[in-house]
Amino acid sequence: MSFTRRQILAGLAGVAVVGLGAGGARYWLGRPADSAGHDYELIAAPMQVELVPGHATEVWAYGGQAPGLELRARQGDWLRVRFINHLPQPTTIHWHGIRLPLEMDGVPYLSQLPVLPGEYFDYRFRVEDAGTFWYHPHTSSAEQLGRGLVGPLIIEEREGSGFRHERTLNLKHWHLDREGAFSDFSVPREAARGGTPGVLSSLNGVHAPTLELPAGQVVRLRILNLDNTLTYRLNLPDAEVRIYALDGHPIQPRPLGKEYWLGPGMRIDVGLRVPEAGRELALRNGPLRLGTLRSVVAGEAPGDWPAALPANPVAEPDLARAQKLRFNFEWAGALSADTGEGAVPTFWQINGQAWDINDKTCVERPIATLHKNGHYIFELRNVSQYQHPIHLHGLVFKVLSSNRKRIEPYFTDTYLLGRNETAQVALVADNPGVWMFHCHVIDHMETGLMAAIEVV
Structure with a gap:
């Protein structure tokens, strides 16, 4: 459900809050x-x-x-x-x-x-x-x-999107037992592999719901992977679907195809032509149904496919003068030497450095220092058998190429780096600060797969 801006939360607005005074x-x-x-x-x-x-x-x-x-x-x-x-x-x-x-x-x-x-x-x-x-x-x-x-x-969009209808679809798996109690969010043997999976799927907080969409219309579906660990193999069998944006940034519309791999933290905007009233479509993760999209009478003329969304104002990297940096995402293969209470095992590292989430000084040791407004190509190398959705704070990068698949270049903040994949991405370092650079499989991040990149 959408909410208007300036809305005070019903039922919660009267909760007492301790303000931040001088103390x-x-x-x-x-x-x-x-x-x-x-x-x-x-x-x-x-x-x-x-x-x-x-x-x-x-x-x-x-x-x-x-x-x-x-x-x-x-x-x-x-x-x-x-x-x-x-x-x-x-x-x-x-x-x-x-x-x-x-x-x-x-x-x-x-x-x-x-x-x-x-x-x-x-x-x-x-x-x-x-x-x-x-x-x-x-x-x-x-x-x-x-x-x-x-x-x-x-x-x-500042000038509108061209879509008359849209729905937001939040995907999340929950770590629960059969009685609804939370189980472990991170298990060491799983964190050292693909990440600790949740077991109960949900779409907008409900397991396998049915959502109604207006018949004959082209509806924008904003699909978000809000999961801790799971990569979704999204598919909509027997549906007319076009991709309009990846991770918030527009692309030239193209068919969804057989499936799209959406890693943790990633988003995809698609246009769906809703079939005639009474039809149902299954939104799936591979063969597993996440939810049902039911077509209902709309009472309006059929819609047409909107034009491509307007591009965002992201600086285009100049590849001819870009400096190249390499980042290896790899298994550390060791446990933390500190096995006391609160200690976190170390399984992952970037360029030989593992992040310690209990060490507040890690941010003082950036893995790379970029010059403001400099142009850079990052080579992202996954030296492991597990996928890593690599996310960069504060900046946007352009995916250029991969040794595992054909890439139509696009801007994003998160790239799903496949097993043993090497990808090239480029950016303009136009936002000064110290920015986190990490895998968005959360227990990979918390067991070492994070670093800081400084822009000065």
Whole structure:
């Protein structure tokens, strides 16, 4: 369901909040220049839901929803979110795929200190790119994302998209037992392989739902993979489907084909021509049904395929003068020497360096330093048998080529690097800061597969 901007969350707006006065300011590394107002008041809090029939599960919700409240803004506008933490843990919000100032990026001990229980933080940034994005914490990520702290962020095109109808489809698997209790979000033997999988699929928080779409119309489906670990092999058999955008950035429309591999953190916008009333289509992950799309009488003239979406204002890298850097994503093959309470095993590394999520000084040792407005080609080498959706904060890169498949170049913030694949991507380092660079299989990230890249 879409919500208008400036909406105060029904039923939650009256919850008491401890403000950040003089004493509370120690929890901030910076404040927005103007915090006089905000577009959304977004509360993170526990909530009871029924994911397994007949059993209650206490999820952690944004705005009384899990997945969270859909936030919307228009391209070029400022988005102002007052985030209020009513969880039992500190947390932050990272705005996945959004190019923004470092102080708004939501990385603890880098862009801000964690928002403590009972406190709030005002996020404020201009959204330059239209598309489908999302938001989530960057603290205790396996648990907090696993418990439901994920939500869509939709940036509408400045001049419109040409679609008369659209739906947002949030995909997420839950780590639950048969009675609805949470199981382990990360198991070491799984983190050392493909990642710890959830077992219960959901579409917009419901297992295998049926959604109604208007017959004869071309509907924009914004599909988001909000899963901790799972790569979806998306397919819509017997349907007319065209891809319009990948990870928020437009492409020249093309058929979906047999299936599309959507890794954790990735998004795809497709146009679906809805068949005649009464027909049903299955949205699938490989052979497994995620949900049913049912055609219903629309009462309006049939729609036509919209033109390509307008390109986002992303700087084009100059390949002729770009500096080349290589990044190897590989298995570390060792456990952390510290086996005490709270120790995290190390299974993964980038260029021989494993990130320690308990070491707050890791951000002070970037794996690469880029010059502002410099042009770069990254060679991404997966020296392992498992897939890694590689995500870069604060910047957008252009996928150029792969040794495993044919690439039609496109801009993105997350690339699914296949087993033993080498891919070339390029970017203009036009956003200064220290930006996280990591695999979005969450327990890969938390067991070493993360680094920092500095732009100065």
